[in-house]
Amino acid sequence: MKILVVDDEKLLVKGMKFNLENEGYEVECAYDGAAAVEMAREGKFNLIVLDVMMPEVDGLEACMRIREFSNVPVIMLTAKSEDADKLMGFECGADDYLTKPFNVLELKARVRALLRRAAGVQRSRGSLLTAGELTLNTEERTAMRAGESVELTAKEYDLITLLMRNPRRVYSRENLMNVVWGYSYAGDYRTVDVHIRRLREKLERNPAEPEHICTKWGVGYYFKE
Structure with missing residues (x-):
């Protein structure tokens, strides 16, 4: 399974990559929304972890662009916890939501659950x-x-x-x-x-x-x- 992790906080990306690779996933990284869209266009990822708050092309815009050509599962990351923000993420095509700061065990659990769902609905x-x-x-x-x-x-x-x-x-x-x-x-x-x-x-x-x-x-x- 191959995962794309996208966040402009490079230290956080490094930590997520380390922990997901320890679970056996292959992980590639990007640090802005535009790069995420271009990498997703290649269609080689089973799941994308995508931060909302990024400069220039934010996560919501990136998710909408990705949804124009792909149904790859997307977990959105955000520092906001309001229901309206979560619903906006779902409207843009996100499959799941995780609020910062989060426990890495929760991230792993959500990744596993979403990949199982994706296998059920082809x-x-x-x-x-x-x-x-x-x-x-x-x-x-x-x-x-x-x-x-x-x-x-x-x-x-x-x-x-x-x-x-x-x-x-x-x-x-x-x-x-x-x-x-x-x-x-x-x-x-x-x-x-x-x-x-x-x-x-x-x-x-x-x-x-x-x-x-x-x-x-x-x-x-x-x-x-």
Whole structure:
């Protein structure tokens, strides 16, 4: 497994590289967002650890650029801990978030977990997300179940894409509303429930007992591979 570590704090990068290599990973390093994008474009990394606060091209911008051509898993690093900052990271395409200062054991655990998720939801270098009978083409914004095309609305597609890119991550209705509909949306949180129901009707074999689009009672929704 090959990991790209990106941060303008060179001492921190050195420490992450040392600890990840001790876990058996091959690690390459970059110190700004522009370099990260160019290195990611080669498509040789299984995961990217990307700092948010960098000069010129910051981590959020770099993540958005990477998402234009790759679904490689991304862990964002930041000194900020507010939910709004985390949601912004997810909107830009991040898969996970780690707040500085962090314990290196937590970094290792998140790396292992994210690589496991990425193995469950097969990610192509270009555009495909697959799980069981479901396939999304994120470039063409199309969906298929058991080889047959499924028509989704724009919001349905955005919602299932977010869930499939982050399997087993539980999202509350509020989080889904913020990420998929935007912070300024004034609608009722039950809008999320309606879209989840429609997705189950369109994508699940048995909507009453969904295999993939699951509910964590009292918390929210998540995607199971």
